[in-house]
Amino acid sequence: MKTSARSAAVRVAISAGLLAVLFGFVVDPREVLAQLRVAARQPALIGAAAALYCVLGTLVRGLRWQVLVVALGHAISARRTSELFLVGTFFSQFLPTGIGGDVIRALMVARDGLGRAHGASTVVVDRALGLLPQFALGLVALAVAREHATPAVTLTLVAAGVGGVAGLGVLLRIDAWSHLVERLPVVGRLWRRPGLARFLGSFASYDRRALLVSAGWGFVFAFLLIGTNAALGRALGIDQMRWLDWAIFVPLVALTTLLPSIGGWGVREVLYVGLLATVTPPVSRADATALSIMIGGLNLLVAAAGGILLGMGGTVGLPSFGRLMADARAEEQGGGRSPHGDAPNPNGPEM
Secondary structure (H helix, E strand, C coil): CCHHHHHHHHHHHHHHHHHHHHHHHHCCHHHHHHHHHHHHCCHHHHHHHHHHHHHHHHHHHHHHHHHHHHHCCCCCCHHHHHHHHHHHHHHHHHCCCCCCHHHHHHHHHHHHHHCHHHHHHHHHHHHHHHHHHHHHHHHHHHHHCHHHCCHHHHHHHHHHHHHHHHHHHHHHCHHHHHHHHCCCHHHHHHHCCHHHHHHHHHHHHCCHHHHHHHHHHHHHHHHHHHHHHHHHHHHCCCCCCCHHHHHHHHHHHHHHHHCCCCCCCCHHHHHHHHHHCCCCCCCCHHHHHHHHHHHHHHHHHHHHHHHHHHHHHHHHCCCCHHHHHHHHHHHHHCCCCCCCCCCCCCCCCCC
8 A cells, every 4th residue: 555545535534523422422413503503693703703813813824935946045925925824724634645735835936946956945844933922821821820731742742842943953054963863873864855955954054133033923713713712602601711722732733734644634523522621511422522513614714715726726816626646646656756856745634
């Protein structure tokens, strides 16, 4: 079985299995449906959440990524990076494949002229600068309201935040470690492979200003995401959650984007149920599940916009669906060189 097919099967199995367990043994689907009907009576709050996440959130994420691409000397508009982000979301949300949306984003910006190695590194750094500001706000909220989180939540938040900063720091200064890594028996041989060396070397290309500006947009998106959760929570009648609570829990739920699943489904629902149960008084399982489904629904709206853009294809300067899939499969198999002369970047799970 090919790697992408095996990865797709694992992702489908994880999402389907977790949803089956959740609705079969943890929460009554009828109660969740009843809570969704309650939320539907608050169209203003739902509309506000959609505006924050789908409209402003897409633009801000496009700006966050644009800063990194421009820092590498490639002129690109925020409109273009937003379009490519939407198409990548379509692949993550709607297609049960092993080819993640971040891989598609990297391939599309590479086709625009950036090259595969730099395209891949911009996506990795963009993902990191999307998550780390959320953890920074979460740690600030935790310092202000330590009693709002259990020891397990506190430990996870601190470990993920510190680990993320350390990991990104190592990547951005990877050139300083190269002389040591090259001496290692097995890793050293991999390190000297042209494709991998070009990919890792690209992380040293970002200047401090670009990283700070991109991180600034990351903080803006973090506030939008907290506001989205708060608005949907209020629509569901979750009144015991304050902004500090959302700031603590939202980054932990955001980790679902790094776990194997189809669009976070299943993993996200289980995390919402588990985390919101630690609030005092605890949020009901039906409310937590309904909130997660509504967040997933907003993701589907964003993905649908990406699907429409992809369907328009050449009229908006995008490759066809078939061409993208062919390029992604070639990337997975490590075949060929990019049309812009870069060696293929190492393929892996969605970044």
